[in-house]
Amino acid sequence: MASVIGGAPELRDSSRGERPESDRLLADSVAQGLVRFDATGQIEPGIAERWIVTDEGKTYIFRLRETLWSDGRPVTAQEVVAILKRQIAAASRNPLKPYLTAIDSIVDMTPQIIQIELSYPRPDLLKVFAQPELAIIRLRDPAGTGPFRIAHRSRYSLLLTPVRELNRSPDETPEKAPEDNVRLIGESAARAITRYAARRSDLVTGGTLRDWPLLQIAAVAPNNIHLDPAAGLFGLAIVRRDGFLATPENRAALAGAINRSALTGAFSPDWPVTEQLLPEQLDSATAPALSQWVALDQDSRRRQALASVAAWRRAHLEPLQLRVALPAGPGGNLLWARIGADLLAIGIQPERGAADDPDADLRLIDAVAPYDSARWYLAHACAPCNEAASQAIEAARVAPTLAERATAIAAADAAMAADVTFIPIARPLRWSLVSLRLRQWQPNARAWHPLNRLRAAPK
Structure with missing residues (x-):
């Protein structure tokens, strides 16, 4: 039995819009x-x-x-x-x-x-x-080609049967093993963790920062908790480039004020921090660009931020407030506590907004990269960015050769680092609860775990 954090899984066509994790896992399983x-x-x-x-x-x-x-x-x-x-x-x-x-x-x-x-x-x-x-999902009577098919459906769960069984005659079908079929349940993180702790499921997948603190109060053995080395973005996009955030110098001061080690350590000592937009060179012509604030130690960063905020307040004779859009849930609350404390420490009055708050100055981006191109990171973090970076990102999209694409990507990366367009904090936090008998489960950069790869190979 597997639980995925999200609503009841449904097989839907993606042309109709973004789907929850439970729908994505079902689509991967049957289509x-x-x-x-x-x-x-x-x-x-x-x-x-x-x-x-x-x-x-x-x-x-x-x-x-x-x-x-x-x-x-x-x-x-x-x-x-x-x-x-x-x-x-x-x-x-x-x-x-x-x-x-x-x-x-x-x-x-x-x-x-x-x-x-x-x-x-x-x-x-x-x-x-x-x-x-x-x-590949057929719209009429939505269906796919496997590796599973839906054998039974209830309100919140689906029983999935391997296609190989449905294609064989009874004489050819091997004796069923407990892991041949999979019951997929879409439910809240709290319910999924409780079910796993009660030994009523073998897997919980789709975990994010939002629900991580629930694991700290659950009776789950540490060796059942697994983090993925997820590739992607986790940091603050600067969505309003006015007021204090109008200059690269002030944006750099803010980026340096975030104590990344303290923030990730409040969740897990195994959650690595990052101070650069690109995780590695990928398809860029050069190594990842670094903003100037990265060269400073944490104390120097804090002093620089204090000086920048004090200068702004003297010039404007008013308090400095910044609104941060963050997800709800216990993980969002813990994240807010850390970011809010860092802002208060340098003289900024922090305000919290919902994840989709249109009036936010800063917005959390927490996304796993769907593929390994530096352009994905740059385009996703440009929300917005300066003209030089925007033009370079577009030039990379339409570049006629890979060499020209790599050069444009490097130019965009350098422009965004100098402009301090994005405040990187860490890799995306993605977790699963995995029974010891699911020996085929493996952590990976996509943070994706196909249900057919949790089972023993057919004999």
């Missing part, structure tokens, strides 16, 4: 894409059995394997092309659509072969296609 993620977060075949990438990542050719819809009809390339076109259409609200703008055409070459042509090189596109938002 794989052209490719999918394995237990380590690497690419493995989905409905495509093999593929080639040519022309610096401008042409992708997929050969589909023989597979069936839930009603027994064979899946054809024509159907898959129509579904993919729906996800990138003008009216689509698929959250991955902004990362698919380079796609020029999707055509079925034969009943088993699909060719995707791009206007600009994207050698990292396979990891986008592996996301559950691009699972």
Whole structure:
């Protein structure tokens, strides 16, 4: 039995908008894409059995394997092309659509072969296609191709049965083992943790910072709690560039005032901090750029912030207030306590807003990167950024060669570091509760754990 933090899972089409984690896990389980993620977060075949990438990542050719819809009809390339076109259409609200703008055409070459042509090189596109938002879901009687199918549905849970059992005759079907079927439950973090602590489930997945403090009061053994080395952004976007936040110097003072070690340590000693926007070089032409405040020790950062705030208050003869948009929940409360204390310590009156507060000066970005391109980090953190960075980010999107793309990315990174557009704090905090018998579970940078990779391999 597996619990995913979120509402009751439903199989929905991603062109209709963003979905909760429970829906994403269900889609990955019963409606794989052209490719999918394995237990380590690497690419493995989905409905495509093999593929080639040519022309610096401008042409992708997929050969589909023989597979069936839930009603027994064979899946054809024509159907898959129509579904993919729906996800990138003008009216689509698929959250991955902004990362698919380079796609020029999707055509079925034969009943088993699909060719995707791009206007600009994207050698990292396979990891986008592996996301559950691009699972191949048929709209009529929504269904997919496995690796599971829905055997029974109740109000809050689904019983998932491996496709291999449904495709075999009774004489060919091996004797059932407890791990063959999976009951997937979508529920709140509190309920999921309580269920796990009572030994009524083997897995809780989809955990974030928002609910982490609940683990500290739950009777769960430490060796069952696992953190993913999630790649992505966790930090404060500067969404209002006026008042105190109008200058790079003041933004740098604010960035340096955050005591990252104390903040992450309040959650877990295993949660690593970061002081740079890009986690590594990725597809940039240079190593990640660093803002000048990074070279200072914590005491020097605090003194610089105190001086900047004092100078602003003398010039404006009024208190300095900043509104921070943070998520609700116990994790959001703990995060607010740490950030609020750091702001108070340098003379800023902090105010807390909801995650979607339109009047916020600062807003938490907590997102796992869907693929490994530096441009994702830059575009996601630019909320907003200066003209030089914006132009470089756009130049990277439309660059005709990988070398030009890498140069534009490096320029955008340098511009954002100098402008102090974003305040990096740590990697995204993603956690799971994992039974010791689920030996196939592995931490990974995607923080994604396919249900079919938790089970023993079929014999």
